[in-house]
Amino acid sequence: xxxHCLAELSGVSKRFDKVVALDGLELQVRPAELLxxxxxxxxxKSTAISLMLGLQRPDTGTACLFGQSPLNIASRRQxxxxxxxxxxxxxLRVREQIDLVASYYPDPLxxxxxxxxxxxxSLAGRPYxxxxxxxxxxxxxxxxxxxxxxxxxxxxxxxxxxxxxxxxMWAMLxxxxxxxxxxxxxxxYLEEAEALADRVVxxxxxxxxxxxxxxELRALVGRKRISCATSLAPELVAAWPxxxxxxxxxxRLQITASDAEIVVKRLVAADENFHELEVHSxxxxxxxxxxxxxxxxxxxxxxxx
Amino acid sequence: xxxxxxxxxNNLPRSNEMTGAKLWRAYLTETKYECLRALRAPAFxxxxxxxxxxxxxxxxxxxxxxxxHGDANVAKIMFVNWSVFGIMGPGMFGxxxxxxxxxxxxxxxxKRALPAPPAAYLLSKMIMAALFAAIVMGTxxxxxxLIGHPGLSFGQYLGVALLNMLGSLPFCAIGLFIGTRASAxxxxxxxxxxYLPFMHLGGLFYPLPRxxxxxxxxSPAFYLDKLALRLVGAPSLDQLAGVMGASSxxxxxxxxxxxxxxxxxxxxxxxxxxxxxx
Numbered sequence: 001x002x003x004h005c006l007a008e009l010s011g012v013s014k015r016f017d018k019v020v021a022l023d024g025l026e027l028q029v030r031p032a033e034l035l036x037x038x039x040x041x042x043x044x045k046s047t048a049i050s051l052m053l054g055l056q057r058p059d060t061g062t063a064c065l066f067g068q069s070p071l072n073i074a075s076r077r078q079x080x081x082x083x084x085x086x087x088x089x090x091x092l093r094v095r096e097q098i099d100l101v102a103s104y105y106p107d108p109l110x111x112x113x114x115x116x117x118x119x120x121x122s123l124a125g126r127p128y129x130x131x132x133x134x135x136x137x138x139x140x141x142x143x144x145x146x147x148x149x150x151x152x153x154x155x156x157x158x159x160x161x162x163x164x165x166x167x168x169m170w171a172m173l174x175x176x177x178x179x180x181x182x183x184x185x186x187x188x189y190l191e192e193a194e195a196l197a198d199r200v201v202x203x204x205x206x207x208x209x210x211x212x213x214x215x216e217l218r219a220l221v222g223r224k225r226i227s228c229a230t231s232l233a234p235e236l237v238a239a240w241p242x243x244x245x246x247x248x249x250x251x252r253l254q255i256t257a258s259d260a261e262i263v264v265k266r267l268v269a270a271d272e273n274f275h276e277l278e279v280h281s282x283x284x285x286x287x288x289x290x291x292x293x294x295x296x297x298x299x300x301x302x303x304x305x
Numbered sequence: 306x307x308x309x310x311x312x313x314x315n316n317l318p319r320s321n322e323m324t325g326a327k328l329w330r331a332y333l334t335e336t337k338y339e340c341l342r343a344l345r346a347p348a349f350x351x352x353x354x355x356x357x358x359x360x361x362x363x364x365x366x367x368x369x370x371x372x373x374h375g376d377a378n379v380a381k382i383m384f385v386n387w388s389v390f391g392i393m394g395p396g397m398f399g400x401x402x403x404x405x406x407x408x409x410x411x412x413x414x415x416k417r418a419l420p421a422p423p424a425a426y427l428l429s430k431m432i433m434a435a436l437f438a439a440i441v442m443g444t445x446x447x448x449x450x451l452i453g454h455p456g457l458s459f460g461q462y463l464g465v466a467l468l469n470m471l472g473s474l475p476f477c478a479i480g481l482f483i484g485t486r487a488s489a490x491x492x493x494x495x496x497x498x499x500y501l502p503f504m505h506l507g508g509l510f511y512p513l514p515r516x517x518x519x520x521x522x523x524s525p526a527f528y529l530d531k532l533a534l535r536l537v538g539a540p541s542l543d544q545l546a547g548v549m550g551a552s553s554x555x556x557x558x559x560x561x562x563x564x565x566x567x568x569x570x571x572x573x574x575x576x577x578x579x580x581x582x583x
Contacts, residue, residue, distance in 0.1 A: 053418040055583070066321075074321040076420040083418070087410035089338075091345035096338055103334035104420045106323050147420075 005064045006031060006151050006182055007052045007079075012061035013206075014047055021047040023206035024061070029151065034173060034183040036193035039203035040292050045186045046084075048203065049153055052184070053081065066151075077105055080149035082140050084156045090129020094120060094139050097128055098146050105147030114146040119168060133160040141169060145176070152176065152183045158192060170196060194284045204292050217287045224260035224281060227252060228267060230274040240266055252276070323422075331422050332429070339429035340436050343399060353398065353437055357391030358444040364510075366453045380455040381539035385465060386509040388445050389530045392469045393503065395437035396476030397483075397496050400430055404484025405492035414583060427576070431477055438473045442466035457537055464536045472529040475564050478571035479525070485578045512546035519550075525567050528560040 007029040014022040022044045029035055029052075039045050050056045051063045054070030066075035088097055095111050102108035115121040120142050123135055131139065137160055144152055154173075158166045173183060173196055187193055193200055194214055202210040202217070210217055223244065229252050238246040242259040257263045260279050267274050323331065344350050365383035373379035407413045416426055446462050449455050457465075479499060487495045506513070507526030521527045534541055535557060543550065 050418075055414060055418055073420050073423070076418070077321045077323070079418075079420075081415065081418045083411060083415050085411045086415050088412060089342045091342040092338055096341070100334055100338050101419060103331040104422070106320055106327055153418075 005029075005067055007066075007070075007184065008062075008064040009048060009051060009058070010062050010064070012048075012051060012058040012063060014044075014051065014056065014059050020206050022051070022058075025203070025206060025208060027052075027201060027208065029182050029184055030199070031182055032177055032180045033198040034177050034185060034196050036197035036200045037184060037186045037203060038190070038193055038200060038288060043203040043292075044206040045203055046155070047206075049155060049184065049186065053079070053153060077147070078150045080144035080147055080152045082137075082144040082152070082154045082157050084159070086140070088128050088136075088140075090127060092128055093125055094128060094131070094142075095124040097139060098142050101143040102146045105149075108147045109145070111146065114142045118142040118145065118172065134162055134165055137161055138165060138169075141172075145172075150181055152181060154183060154185045156187055157185070158187070158189065190283070190285045190288055200284070202288065202291050210291050214284055217284060217291075218281050220287060220291070223256050223258060223286065223290075224279055226255040226257060226260055226263060226267075227276075227278040227280075228255075228274055229253075229276045230267065230271045232267070232271050232274075236270075237263075237267075328422060332425050335421070335425040336429040336432045339433045343395075343403075343433050343437070349395075349398065349402070353391075353394045354440055354444070356394070357387060357441045358448055360390070361387035361445055362448055362452070366448070370453075376545070377456060378539045378545060380449075380453055381457065381537045382534065382542060382545065384445065384449045384453055384455040384457070385533045385537055385539065386530060386542070388442060388465060388469055389472070389507070389526055389533060390504060390509055391441040391445060392438040392473045393476050393500060393526060395441070396434040396473040397480035397500050398493065399434045399437065400477050400480030401483040401487070401492045401496035402480075402489075403430065404481055405487050406489040408485070408583065409489040413579075417583065427481070430481075431474070434473050434477050435470045438470045439466070442469055455537070461537050465533050468533055468536060469529070472532070472564065475525045475529075475567040475571070478568045478575065481575040482571040485575045485582075508542050510542075512542045512548050515548055515550035518543065518548070525564060528555075528563050531555060532557055532560050532564075 005028070009022075009025050009027040012022050012025045012027075013020070025044065025048060027037075027048060037045050037048065047056065051058055052065060052070060054063070054065065054072075054076065057063075063070050065072070066078050068075045070076065092100070095115065098111040098114055102111055102114070108114075109117070112121070112124075115124055118138060118141050120135075120138050123131065123139065128136065128139065137157065141154075141157060144154065158169055161169065170192070173185075177183060177198070185193070185196065197214055200210075200212065200214055200217055201208050210220060212220070232253065234246045234248045234253060237243060237253060237255060240263060242257050242262050244256045244258060247254045255263060264277065264279065267277075361383070365387045366380075369379055369383045404413075413426070442465070446466065449457070449462070480496060483495045483499070484492055503524045503526045504510070506517075506520050507524040507530055508521055509526060509530060513521060531541065
């Protein structure tokens, strides 16, 4: 076991009856980074996190939290947790919920400070059960940071938040990482990972099929989107080498291509009136789709490993 | 900018050990909020705090009083028996309902992931059940002194109250066992399935015929009741009614041993399951 690890899974496999949840997974959280763990439903994200938290034990391989077993309470005193499915006692007031969690830590923030930082002070005296879903998530976030953790596990933290609340949480996450905390984030919102993550790990069928920065993952897919106004027929462009898909929309062509430069040169040559050219890299969403569903899954696995 | 910083301050040396005072505070905080939330939950607090006193006054004082034919033992038996009834509910349902609910709703999982002191969860609930037992005993003692007149000394009142607070432990353990196995929806039903027979077979409300008396041995309430009756120097309902059967025997040592064994067996089974399955 790595004595300096923050949180690490090495060669971890986990089965539930006949279902393989994790299959030799390697996962490492580095200091002061936001690591986004992405993957389709059933990819093993939740299992991976619950192994790092010591909620379950791996069948093979090891889980490590702050250089020790996650079952060790001293290592858990350095983490904060926000879970996806949890109902807190509805009778307790918001300040009481936060105060209770604070009491578990050796050196916590005062509950009032945690509420001020997470913009939940106005809810302090309200019974938890009377809050809206979004407010509950904000309170759970306050509970996750009140212990001044070095490592935060956030499972779908922004589900149910309205836009301002979500942007506020994003800003707080960036601030936490800036201050030196590490964050493990699972999310279904790819734009969230795109906006926040220093590193992304994509899981599928219990394995890490790709890992890297957002830009590296986009590059892994290597597609570009070309958009322009032209009189050329879509069928004609679709037959060019390097063009993958073409669609036509109000006088504009939307082209995806593996080699954008060649296609653009040919567009210039074929249509003198061609204008309003835009070329974009593929987004994380496209990368994710291609990685987890595309025909190249075997290939990308090799790239990743 | 200190107002907007989370002050994680990773570079500062920080201890991850909880010193005695901090650990003590964690247990105390958990207990405080467990008691608060139980007192604020109307579906739990109202029946278990009001039912014992209401039923004691109605049946134990008014009804039994008019049928006692001047037997001083009846008032003592009624006070003791209704007090045993009163402390059963908070233990069985406090653990049965709340644990099943908190397991199902992910709260227990969250507490296991957080650095909550491992024993705090169960200990806080035990103290909550003891607090409810204390409140119930307070109301019953007040009613007894004012209108029940069982003729007990202060020491006897205190003895029955303390015995019952301790005596809620086996019911906590059985409730916990139910809570670790039943779903949130079925837990109250299963708790009732144990609670009602315990109550009736415990010989708390009426003497049992000799043929049924061996069943009394299956009810923890029977043993607790015997111990409490001994404290106040009163016979059991069976004995009073002259239905002397198997259950009229037994020493305090065996009664304490049975209650302790029930507590340990059910608590161990439940804790093992909590550790394995959650």
